[in-house]
Amino acid sequence: MAPVRTHYDNLKVSRSAPQEVIRAAYKTLTQKYHPDRNPDNPDAVRIMALINTSYEVLSDPQKRRQHDAWIAAQEQGAPSSAETQKPQARQPDEAGDQEFVLPRAGSFAYANLPASARERLKKRVSGENKDQLLIKNGGVVGNYIWSIVLLGWFVYLFFDAGQCKWDQDGILWMLGLTGAATLLLAINLSRIVRWHVSPLRSWLIACPLYIIKTDFDRVRYWPIWTLTNINATHNYTNGIYNGTTVNIAFGESRDTFSISPKAMYDTLVNQLKTYDGEFRTAAANGNVDYFTTHDDFADCHSLPVCKAKSRLLGLAVACYAVTFIVAALLFVVAFLYNNQMQSKPAPAIKPLERSVPYTQEPMAQPMVVTKLGYARPKTAPNGAPWPKMAGYVPGFKQLNKGGYSQVTIDNARNDSDVFVKLVDIGGPEAFPVRVFFIPKGGKFTVSDIMVGRYDVRYRDLDTGGLAKSEQFQVEENRTYNGVEYTDMTMTLYKVRNGNMQTYSIPESEF
Template sequence: MAKIHTHYDNLKVARGAPQEVVRAAYKALSQKYHPDKNQGDEKAARIMAIVNTAYNILSDPVRRKEHDEWIAAEEWEVEWLESSGEEAPRTRGENWESPPPARNRRRLLREPRWWIGLLGGVALGAACALLLVQQPRLLPSALAFNGKPEAAPVAPVTSVPALDPDAWVMPAGAKTPPAVVKALAVTQLVVPARQPECDTDLATPTAPNGEPWPDQSGYIPGYPTGNSGREMTVVVDNSANANPVFVKIWDLERRSNVRHAYVLGNGTLTIDGLAAGKYEVRYQNVVSNTAHAECKNRAARRAAAGF
């Protein structure tokens, strides 16, 4: 097997030599190659530097143990290469040579931090892969970008779960959650015609601010107006729907509502003065006064029937 040059070879001692032998060998070599006795001799100066390095490592129990482990790992690799028919490292020809830094493979594999780092990397990679797979489901179905509204109708309304931190109002006495909040991330929202749903639509006589619903379409008082600018306009077309709608403009980047509006049944509202950005238009159907009375009658009939 090819010989691995070590710091023991540089001090001319056996690998199992006790500290007294290592110290004596270093003292003898120091007297022979000391610069004071070899002034101007570059080879002697190089050998003395190698001897000093070897003694510093072998005189330290911890560093000597690491060096022994490096030797064992190197010899194991050489033996494996020779047994597999590959070319093994050639024996060093120089009598004085400083071994390369110890790679210490076996010690590294026994180090808990190495395994923790490896497992952490695998977990992080798996989480990133899962995020990439799930991303289409987590992102909104569409985004609103800069530009003025087009004259022609746009894509149909899509449904997404409510992400609004200030939750939608729960209808009084409702046994099921409110209707799914609608979102259309374009510059025009066309609300389809639909019948009122007493158990899921907003059937409260007051707006979320505690005041009665407005008599006309417009912004709901009491809510701050954000993202003011001249770059964007959103048209809410509720002309096909007989019921009013409660509308919120959601800023996707700031993750907050910047407009709160109320649009009458069979009405239209233009929300202008928006700065450039990415928005979602969300709405929830509001039960009108007429429909609200009908809902109360339905509830009374169900109660009388024992349902």
């Protein structure tokens, strides 16, 4: 059975050719066989009629389906109702009837390309080919810089955890900022890893038949003949050039590329004009060798058109997963470390420190005069033993907690132990909120104090004398940077030659 001659054969396209390929083939053959261009060819009118008829059928979806049905029936040896659409005899061809497949657009993962296409592409991205314009379309220097900056957040996280105790709001802020930093870090690290393992990296390549864009392990390409428009925007920030955005229209589709320096755009436009002119000349002259020599993706035309899927996607997901897991572990460690800092305040900025002493006059113990009948108690008033070092007396409740402020009572200048109470005097009745013991020569810091009005009352355990400080205010102010809070020190000491300033109180007030 003789081979079936079809309209696809007349236009020299494959039976699965999309409409854009059919249109391009029709345009190329029209330029070659139009009677106006072939006044000496007596067959030009007949050939052009065949070309027009074939294009009329294949450009109409319904007629094309009927023609496909006729082809199937003819190849099976059965009659068909579409017999009337049988195309005329094969057209003569000045190029010795040699045919070529018109270049078409495509999108592939690098691993899915035929071996011949991969080999040609390797030579292009390595710069071995001379018939091309190779433009770098990306890099990872910026990603390295961002990764270093974002890693600095985790250094700060541990620094802050060691400086002050986080409250509930502080934990939420730290968690949110850590999450944001981790996401940005994962994006940058993923790009760095994929960049170094990718077979192609990112390039924009202009060559005789195609415009090629590589992105890690993905390849997209468009034939020169589909280019319909090109324009660019040169981007400046504060007068400093930072790249050119190029928009190229390929028929009904459009794509955007970033190139640099500015002069590269003019070079690209001129190169594309040269290649377009060479393509049209070869098509008009039926120079099949030109297409055969320069078609990097000739073996891809029979493959189905599909969107390229990166094989490095799994690697990117792994980078994200590892980054988030490590960041979560670091945050947990920082949180546990912060929980060891319970005795420290939790501001985000330096506290409002008070000078020593807080009141304008020095606080002092009462005159060293032993009360009649007084004997140093062996235990605290509640029967608990005195602490062996400065600290809270067991058995007394610790009230007014939850603030950021702290008060330090310094007994370093004395040779007597003291029994001290921090008293809340802001309400109708005064009441002790912290009860503690300070040995001679020692000091103690009362932390986590809530806002309010207080004074300090204390007993000299050697003499039994009682005294109290002037009242003072504990304040907190929240700012956009954190919390300003009270941090003050009171010093108990005797004045030279026995002269002292005392604030004696009766037993009923202690």
